[in-house]
Amino acid sequence: MLVNSNNDHQPNCEFAEETVSYLYGELSEPQKAEFRTHLENCSACAGEVQNFASLQSSIRKWKAEEFDRLSTPAIEIPYHTAEKTFGSFSWFDGLWNSFSRGFVPVGALAALVVGLVLGSFFLFSSADNDYVAGTNKVPEVNKTNTVNVPVNNLKENIPSNDLQTGENDLVEKEKPRLAKSEETKSPAAQNNSTGKKINPVKASANSAANRNQTEKAVTPEVKNPKTDKNKNLPVYGNVPRLNNLPEEAEDDDLRLADLLDEIDAD
Amino acid sequence: MLKDLTDEQLVELAVSENAEAFGEIVNRWERKIFALCYGMLSREDEARDAAQETFISAFKNLSGFRGDAKVSSWLHRIAVNQCLTKKRRSKTRSETFLDEEKNEEDKYFVAPANQSPAKQFEQGEKSKRVRQALNSLPPELRQVIVMKEFEEMTFQEISDTLNIPLSTVKSRVYTALKQMRMKLERIPLEIV
Numbered sequence: 511m512l513v514n515s516n517n518d519h520q521p522n523c524e525f526a527e528e529t530v531s532y533l534y535g536e537l538s539e540p541q542k543a544e545f546r547t548h549l550e551n552c553s554a555c556a557g558e559v560q561n562f563a564s565l566q567s568s569i570r571k572w573k574a575e576e577f578d579r580l581s582t583p584a585i586e587i588p589y590h591t592a593e594k595t596f597g598s599f600s601w602f603d604g605l606w607n608s609f610s611r612g613f614v615p616v617g618a619l620a621a622l623v624v625g626l627v628l629g630s631f632f633l634f635s636s637a638d639n640d641y642v643a644g645t646n647k648v649p650e651v652n653k654t655n656t657v658n659v660p661v662n663n664l665k666e667n668i669p670s671n672d673l674q675t676g677e678n679d680l681v682e683k684e685k686p687r688l689a690k691s692e693e694t695k696s697p698a699a700q701n702n703s704t705g706k707k708i709n710p711v712k713a714s715a716n717s718a719a720n721r722n723q724t725e726k727a728v729t730p731e732v733k734n735p736k737t738d739k740n741k742n743l744p745v746y747g748n749v750p751r752l753n754n755l756p757e758e759a760e761d762d763d764l765r766l767a768d769l770l771d772e773i774d775a776d
Numbered sequence: 777m778l779k780d781l782t783d784e785q786l787v788e789l790a791v792s793e794n795a796e797a798f799g800e801i802v803n804r805w806e807r808k809i810f811a812l813c814y815g816m817l818s819r820e821d822e823a824r825d826a827a828q829e830t831f832i833s834a835f836k837n838l839s840g841f842r843g844d845a846k847v848s849s850w851l852h853r854i855a856v857n858q859c860l861t862k863k864r865r866s867k868t869r870s871e872t873f874l875d876e877e878k879n880e881e882d883k884y885f886v887a888p889a890n891q892s893p894a895k896q897f898e899q900g901e902k903s904k905r906v907r908q909a910l911n912s913l914p915p916e917l918r919q920v921i922v923m924k925e926f927e928e929m930t931f932q933e934i935s936d937t938l939n940i941p942l943s944t945v946k947s948r949v950y951t952a953l954k955q956m957r958m959k960l961e962r963i964p965l966e967i968v
Contacts, residue, residue: 527943
């Protein structure tokens with residue numbers, strides 16, 4: 511039953527806000543009891559509650575008639591399009607977030623990394639070029655531990671019979687290199703090839719000598735500045751001397767001399 | 777089991793591993809979001825479109841969900857925006873409020889068969905006016921009434937979803953009911 515109400519005044523009651531809570535049954539039992547007691551003494555709130563209850567009933571009837579009978583829509587989610595890009599979406603989104611949050615630090619870091627890589631590349635490239643140009647820089651060690659030994663000039667200091675008989679493994683092994691101007695083998699390999707044992711200390715000296723000779727390796731375009739200090743050393747043509755390191759040159763003399771003595775002894 | 781996960785966990789799962797985990801969120805909220813859209817728009821076809829667009833928009837922006845709000849709040853916000861957008865487009869197409877109501881009434885109202893014609897007419901008129909009164913409310917007041925009556929949410933749930941104080945929710949419901957009552961009382965109904 512609906513009754514036309516002329517009660518338009520707003521209750522200035524402290525319980526006004528609790529009207530809706532009471533209407534929708536969201537008061538606790540003690541609060542509900544207290545509000546009911548208040549309604550008995552406050553006509554404004556009582557009128558509000560009555561009007562609101564009537565309106566609430568109308569709204570619920572309308573909902574029941576027009577909405578409750580409607581079926582829930584079948585929501586279609588485009589999963590298939592998400593699958594194509596979802597994997598990339600997450601990393602892309604992360605990248606975009608990084609970009610949007612701080613392009614400067616990310617860009618700076620990327621530039622730094624690129625600069626380091628390029629700098630390293632050019633640095634190593636220039637190192638090789640500098641050696642070739644004769645700047646006395648130590649070249650890279652050949653990965654295969656091969657040594658370019660100018661063998662032909664060794665004949666001056668090595669007894670020829672050794673060369674002929676091949677007793678000297680070092681020389682024998684170097685013979686093919688005479689033609690090829692290439693490799694030397696490790697002392698162990700030399701030992702195994704002929705059965706002749708080489709003193710490991712002297713073998714290391716041998717390899718060291720080879721290394722030193724490597725340092726003085728011949729390249730056609732390299733010029734060999736001869737100095738007084740080095741005049742006793744065998745001349746290998748255009749071999750750069752380590753003029754800046756006289757002590758090493760002296761060590762070279764000693765080692766080479768020891769090697770030659772050993773060869774003579776054998 | 778997806779059913780054991782919270783809404784926020786489902787979103788996280790959908791973003792990181794399995795997009796179809798979002799389907800569980802759809803199952804949980806599709807009816808309520810549809811109810812919200814219907815209460816806001818009062819038209820079934822527009823409500824269905826708005827609900828569909830709400831979930832598609834939410835799915836597309838899953839990675840943008842920061843987790844600082846509830847998933848329900850996020851979905852409601854998207855749904856209300858979709859409804860307001862549709863309302864604006866309806867107005868720009870020069871569809872009048874009365875025309876909408878007339879079409880809505882003719883299309884959808886079905887009175888119970890056991891009612892007398894007079895009763896049916898009365899009920900039809902009442903429903904029409906209730907719908908008119910609801911549509912006349914500002915969006916923020918209409919939303920809380922719809923969430924209370926259509927989604928059947930508690931005041932605390934509305935407060936959490938809209939991220940507004942509980943007292944504000946109660947105040948808005950009180951104000952909305954008063955405005956609706958005043959609009960309905962313009963044409964008094966007196967039954968003896």
